Amino acid sequence: MLTLKQLTKRYTTGDKALTSVSLEIPAGQVAALIGPSGAGKSTLIRCVNRLVEPTEGQVFLGDTELTGLSSRQLRRARRRMGMIFQEYALIDRLTVMENVLSGYLGYTGFWRSYFRRYPQPVVQQAFKLLQRVGLENFIDKRADALSGGQRQRVGIARALLQSPEILLVDEPTASLDPKTSRQIMRLIKELCVERQLAAIINIHDVQLAQLFADRIIGLRAGQLVFDGQPEQLDAEILTRIYGEEDWNHASESGDVEEVMDPSVSQNHAQVTLRAASV
């Protein structure tokens, strides 16, 4: 269980990125965090693992108050959080297996990062995870020889190596095609169910969020403006989260193919399509 209590973040620049956000995410639940650019989604996720220090409020992982930990205690507590972040990108010159094993670094220290120095049970666990994410035939491939979807699968396996209690996921499908995006979201969802993991996923694609999340959390200008079921998202709630837009029409031209263009960056057009069918 992840608990946020009145979490507030004010950056030193004066930007108030989060205002008194309170949430509880139980084990096994996948929560999608949606909202316009600048709403505070990344800040919220980073406040959980304290890559960003909250200004006020508390974060609990189970009974542990993360906001009260020393940096040494925090390092240990971070092993209980699987992070799938873009900046934790893979190391291109290492193999798939080596990249997954690097998720164990927190335990061993950098000098043991050489492949053969990992304990055999850890290597076996990494292999099982690679099987689970469908990459058992790629273990010796270099990371830079993988597709975007395969790279994301490696990232997922790496995040799971430390058997976390929660997954913190930042824009997992940002650079993936629509089919691969669905596969990645489905995989994350299945793994959360199998392992009773709570997950909080920052995602721009509302349609994907609706398809694969158990719960939608809407942020706008740092405030929690919606917290409910995916099927509750309608034009009124989309307006509350994203602002005025004609959510009930597929597009101005009515051209559905244009709406489905995977290059549409914010996927607001996909939202429109979904909302139109509500």
Ligand SMILES: Nc1ncnc2c1ncn2[C@@H]1O[C@H](COP(=O)(O)OP(=O)(O)OP(=O)(O)O)[C@@H](O)[C@H]1O
């Ligand atoms: N390091 C920082 N220093 C100062 N202000 C920041 C910093 N990071 C974010 N902000 C500000 O905090 C607010 C929330 O930003 P955040 O990146 O959390 O939003 P977001 O919802 O994740 O946006 P996006 O969807 O575009 O990634 C914005 O006003 C942003 O400019």
